[in-house]
Amino acid sequence: MRISKVLPSIRQYPSCRMLDIGCGWEAKLLKTVEPHIAQGVGIDFKAPEIQSGKIKTQKVMLDGKLPFANESFDVVTMLAVLEHLTQPVKIAHEIERILSPGGCLVVTVPSKIAKPILEFLAYKLRVVSEAEIRDHKAYYNRRDLAFLFGKTNLKMEKCCYFQLGMNNLCILRK
Numbered sequence: 001m002r003i004s005k006v007l008p009s010i011r012q013y014p015s016c017r018m019l020d021i022g023c024g025w026e027a028k029l030l031k032t033v034e035p036h037i038a039q040g041v042g043i044d045f046k047a048p049e050i051q052s053g054k055i056k057t058q059k060v061m062l063d064g065k066l067p068f069a070n071e072s073f074d075v076v077t078m079l080a081v082l083e084h085l086t087q088p089v090k091i092a093h094e095i096e097r098i099l100s101p102g103g104c105l106v107v108t109v110p111s112k113i114a115k116p117i118l119e120f121l122a123y124k125l126r127v128v129s130e131a132e133i134r135d136h137k138a139y140y141n142r143r144d145l146a147f148l149f150g151k152t153n154l155k156m157e158k159c160c161y162f163q164l165g166m167n168n169l170c171i172l173r174k
Helices: 002-011 028-036 088-098 114-124 130-134 142-149
Strands: 016-021 037-044 055-059 073-079 099-110 155-162 167-173
Touching: 002 028, 002 073, 002 099, 002 167, 016 028, 016 088, 028 037, 028 055, 073 088, 088 099, 088 142, 099 114, 114 130, 142 155, 142 167
Parallel strands: 016 037, 016 073, 037 055, 073 099
Antiparallel strands: 099 167, 155 167
């Protein structure tokens, strides 16, 4: 469902250079959008390094400077990653630095009402990874996201809930 929410934003940038932060083990989003992009890079601390067609992945820890030149990407995606970051403001500034002028950042992140439900699913029913839920540092609402990205020059164009209010979709432009 997250991928279907972000595809319209990516398609606004045909033949773009795209970075998927927290691409996961399979780089599923990049593989899905590969026909629509010129180049795609996925970073994740646990993903295997792959190179195939127009996409590649690399292992990167999200605790400091991102290993890319200024204005390297037209689109940056961060799906279900922000809640795991210990320094989200630092990463937001790094995204601002590597995003090209007019570029787009697309974020999905669990909302505050998702916390007890995700914890129940993980700790009681064991249908969601306990380790993933335990690693959540924060849950967000629109105000929290506006405050976080308000510390950058990225402008929020859209912020809405989906999946019965359990997740936020936030679209920002440089």
